[in-house]
Amino acid sequence: MKKTRRKLPDAAHVDEAEKQITEYSRAVKFTITEYSFEFIVQKLTTDRYYVPGYQRELVWTPAKQSKFIESVFMGLPIPFVFFWQDKDGRMEIVDGSQRLRTIRDFMANKFTLRDLETLPAANGLRYMDFPVSRQLKFAETAIRVIILDNATDAVTRTEMFARINTGGTTANDAEVRRGSLPGPFMDLVIQLAADPKFVKLTPISQPLIDKREREELVTRFFAYLNSFDPTLDNGDGDIPKYKEEPRRFYFSFVKDENERIASELEHAGASPTIGVMRGEFEKVLAFVEKVSPHGFTKSQTGNQVPRVRFEAIAIGSALALRSDPTLFERAPNLTPLLESEDFALATKSDAANVKSRLLGRIKLVRDWLLKK
Known part of the structure; x- marks a missing residue:
């Protein structure tokens, strides 16, 4: 050879x-x-x-x-x-x-x-x-x-x-964040992870539920979405704080959001940020329910939600709705994209945390929706 x-x-x-x-x-x-x-x-x-x-x-x-x-x-x-x-x-x-x-x-x-x-x-x-x-x-x-x-x-x-960790029994990132970074944003993540509509759209196995996989998905949704700057990369958008160190990126985001929301609560007794986040998350769920027949899974009987698939659909949809709110009413059927070779290539699990791959799958869904 x-x-x-x-x-x-x-x-x-x-x-x-x-x-x-x-x-x-x-x-x-x-x-x-x-x-x-x-x-x-x-x-x-x-x-x-x-x-x-x-x-x-x-x-x-x-x-x-x-x-x-x-x-x-x-x-x-x-x-x-x-x-x-x-x-x-x-x-x-x-x-x-x-x-x-x-x-x-x-x-x-x-x-x-x-x-x-x-x-x-x-x-x-x-x-x-x-x-x-x-x-x-x-x-x-x-x-x-x-x-x-x-x-x-x-x-x-x-x-x-x-x-x-040398104990042979390890906590995953979602469990570690929940325990080490308590605060109002983490409380919101836990609440939204239990939202009945979100549970319906993310049918996953009990072992993954026990490992707080839905909390991981919610955290990723906000971390990527709220760190996305549409003005960068000649108007195509970028996540400038993401340096292909996902664990550190998520932890830093949760820590910063906890502090920001806590400050709002301390000074005003209420947090506008929590209301905006909750509203946008619920709107995206309602939108995905309209445009994707199987939610975030591949089929009617699917019982897994690959993180790359969730990120592409959820964050891509959220960015499209931010750019064009009328999309919510038009609700184009997302099936042709989800069954396409482009989507399959964009959501391959290899090199999933590479920044170009992350942005590629998110922008693929965003751009496809905005053309409809």
Whole structure:
């Protein structure tokens, strides 16, 4: 097979990569220390160290807890735990909550060791069943801790959690945002995700519902739509803040909207932004119900809504309605576009987060509607 010669990147490409690496590395500063199990358990008990909301429902099974305790007894290395000190001086557990909660619960005699294979003689025992000397050795076991600098923002912390999580059970982005970025905009997202019409137009499986997929779709809708500037790119429109870092883009958007709406509520007692967002979302749902026989799915019996498909239809429709409100009454049938090869190519899942692909699928629907 003939090898194709790799095209070397130009200097601008390399410079942009170096710039991103430098900017991100500046945001991550930390110190390293060691604490004993006994010390950490005391802090957990007094709530000085705490598990953030997006991790509270992530719990190891009894078998996995037992396996971890067995590893400690065997003297195996324990992975680092990551903390972040909040503005009140308390320590948020960014990564390692499963291990620390397991240590706390074992020392509190809340579970019995089970399914151990290397140390099977310990099966059926609790902490209090071991000799005092073994209990003391366990309590004095040291665990290395990385404490993130206080200036590390929520976006960076939660992105780190998603990347370095060592617990084997991870929260998805929607769950992390819900837990780490509470506020009036996040409340609106949760409300709209449960809207009966939206539920009807987005038939998805129960596992995806449990993972808050509809909240993810609503967040993407507002993040892309309200960041779209139609005056850029010679009037064709662009999303200038989107740099092909979707997780950071969504987190920053939610954080900014939470703060903006909270400010409106504080100064005026009401938020015009919430009313506008809710109204536009409901209008788009009503429009999609008119123009797309199967809503955001591919068929009458469809039970999945690919994110790329949702983004194309929802945001493309919203931009078209912003440009020409009379479209709502004309409501052209969107089926010819949805069944076209152009739409199939635009909504392929590969390279879905590349900015050109994102803009391409949104503008395809927008432009098709505006020509009708």
